[in-house]
Amino acid sequence: MNALVTTQGADGYVPELEQSLLGVLLQGNGLARVQPYLNEQHFRAEDHRIIYRAIQDAFERSGTTDVRVVAKLLPEGFDFEFKTRHGLGIHQYLARLIGECVHTVASIDKVAKSVVEQWARLAFAEQMELASIAARDPSASVGKLIKTAGTVLEELGSGVRRSASRRSRMSAGEAGDAAIAAAREAMKNGAGLTGVTWGYADVDRITGGMQRKDLILVGARPSMGKSSVMMSTALRAARKGHGVGILSLEMDAAKLIARGLSDLTLATQNPVPYVDILQGRMDEAGLACVEAMNQRLHTYPILVEEAGGNVFDIRMKIEAMIERFERNGQPRLECLMLDHLGFIEPGAHYRGNRNNEVGEITRALKDYAKEYDIAVMLLSQLSRQLAQRDNKRPILSDLRDSGNIEQDADVVVFLHREAYYLERTEETDTEKENERIATLAACQNRLEFIIAKQRNGPVTTINLWCDMAFSAARNGERYAG
Template identity: 30%
Template sequence: MTDSPTTPAADGALLGVSLRQPPSNVDAEQALLGALLTNNKAYDRVSDFLTGAHFANRVNGAIYDAIAKRIEAGMLADPVTLRATLENSGILDAVGGLPYLARLLTATVGIINAGDYGRAIQDAWIRRQLIDIGETIVNSAFGSTDLDGQDQIAAGEEQLFRLATDKGQDGGFTGFDRALASAIETAEKAFRNEGDVSGLTSGLRDFDRKTGGLHPSDLLILAGRPAMGKTALATKIAFSAARALLNAARDKGEGVQPEGAVAIFSLEMSSEQLATRILSEQAEVSGERIRRGDIGQKEFDRFVRVSRELTQIPLVIDDTPAISLSAMRTRCRRLKRTKGLSLVVVDYLQLMRPAVGTRPDNRVLEISMITQGLKAIAKELEVPVIALSQLSRQVESREDKRPMLSDLRESGSIEQDADAVMFVYRDEYYLQQREPKETAYDSSDKYQAALEDWGRKMELVHNKAELILEKQRHGPTGTVQLYFEGQYTRFADLDTVHEEYER
């Protein structure tokens, strides 16, 4: 019979783990402190990632902090200058007083090796943090808590992510030569693409020309009122980017896998609904008719044929409702590690939850935490992130209903964190609601005149949409005219100027 987690055998195994000594490297701590006391220049090799809290021995950590404080103040740090500070604080009492400093000097290492010893100290600290996190997870799972199982998973992932990002191993200055090389590489890519796209294509020609495509580390906000087509436009961009990744892989040769995938976090629609929308657009079969089963054999065959073609597209959908920022971050990191990640689309950010364990005081602060987290995901994973957003109802109270930055819900944080803010707007939607009613006119002639005038206006805006680029950190703003086909909820380029036909 297998022992359950609460049997004596299981308890004994856990007890054996708890009796183990936490990882530490006191020899490395003493050697590094000796190097610092001998030559303060060794501090430059560890100062950007090591703190006194990383030391397993509390006294060693306090000595390190005292050394760091003097060095950063531009003063000499050696046994003589530190004597008064250490004696008055009583730090050395537990290790025998000032003679301990003399022993540190005998354990010194060369300045060249200081960085390696610092890494060893930090590595032991990371392992101790992992043990603490593991114990917290185990205790939460055994004990009573307000969090259910899924939230406990998210909380554990959040702790691990913080440890991975805050351990101090990343960051620091980038040499201008390396930054310049990256800039030249981006410019060369745009040049090879005939000057239009240096980032990932959105599938919209005029948008790509204005922005250069979708760039790594950028957070783009796509906002609009209900029924404007936010989800349809975001899906169009995501699908076009995924298809471009597939085509690029095929151009390199048979069997070559795409370099990355496009991830859609659909918090409002199910994955099946989103897939049906994409199929409807690509097969040119109305989604409404698909749901009703009102399609002929030829249309159904085309529907199946297109669906087979689309199975190769590197597009993944996560339809977890009210997903937390920490869970989203973990899933994106996992996807990047396993399949690669090129674009993230979030539909939409007001339905997200902040990281598990955080309790913002108000909705504005909560949205601010979410947008900052999405920007952090974009930077850490070096991918563009497109987040859909709602607009406040004050749009409806204006005569001109084109959105502005102030219309964003909790606009301050969203506008501040975003690299680009764009609004989708369809004048046809609002004009359609203003169709003249015969009962509002005292004669049929006036009604017919009003109806004809309304019809002329409808012709001007029929199947047209605007993508208003209100903010762009890296380029110009302006409006991109788009074609919108309501039958298939499909956006496309709007051809207003045709090149001269050549025989």
């Protein structure tokens, strides 16, 4: 590379972008604004990478990126090597970078983003060339080629998105303005609701709703009501005007929505259990009721996707949902629900180590929640080991072998139905059997909503009303359609 090359390279590389950015940084400040997303790898020229490393070193040691400090921190012998390659001493080059820079610190974000985008564009071209070569191998696996390409694109996209215009830094006063605006909105709602409604008044009162930017884990053993709670919540959130996206990775869309239709019929004169919907065991009145509920469902801002995939695929589905809601003139996507964690494919990097695989998935979902300003509800099936305990209610320690779920999740909810276990036991002692039957009758429709972790609220247990035949959950002992 010519030290002061001013023409676009044959491969599409424009060195002036990197030179302008270094020139701004060498004026003494501005690094703190771009360092969160700008790495040395984003510089195409190795000389520029070395200079940027020295700039970072200077800032770390002295809090400034002044050219005089930076020059002293360049590697020994770099000046000689630079002059040999370019016919110009490094000190002269640094001076020219500052002297010929037309930008100021005020525009440093724009310049830095241009450098990142150039890196992504050129890296994309190189990866596509490699993919083209690999695809010409007759023994190549199409599935593997697609997954590899997806991983590469996700890495490139992540680098670009981190440099996007989404604000991550604000003054204390600005943050206070945001907090007051949220409080005003909650006061307007009259129920302290600052997020997306759960559909259960008692839960909303304790949590303020599902907060956007939060990762919310709902964990339970099979048949505890995870899908029922998810679907009931989706219906009631959508009815309140919140856009909801559902990635049903375990159950196909028709079966999932059959649960929702059954839920909706519960408040009518012709309630229909969801198994009867699936098997067509309805009379004409029941069918008419289900069809009426389906017409109502057409008006709800809910999108369902049943295809699986990895975290890159999930990002693409989020963006497709956002676009479709906007195209249809519906409310924006505010909540994404995934059923469930076990069906999300891990990336290639950690494959084989389940703890690390889960950590990669939960970190990505938390990032998506923040990036797209949505609440992400992630359902997770808990280990069968807890069913061996006398007290079968889940606790946080049940997540210890599941990567970083407890750390990454902002809210952890466990679901527990004592009736499920009581229905499957029978005591030989008459007195104990009578006690079991009485206890079962008392808790038949009780669903324990256990808030085991909440960053911004109390941990507690809330008793919900449920009817698994209709895949329905309601507030406390009461329910409404």
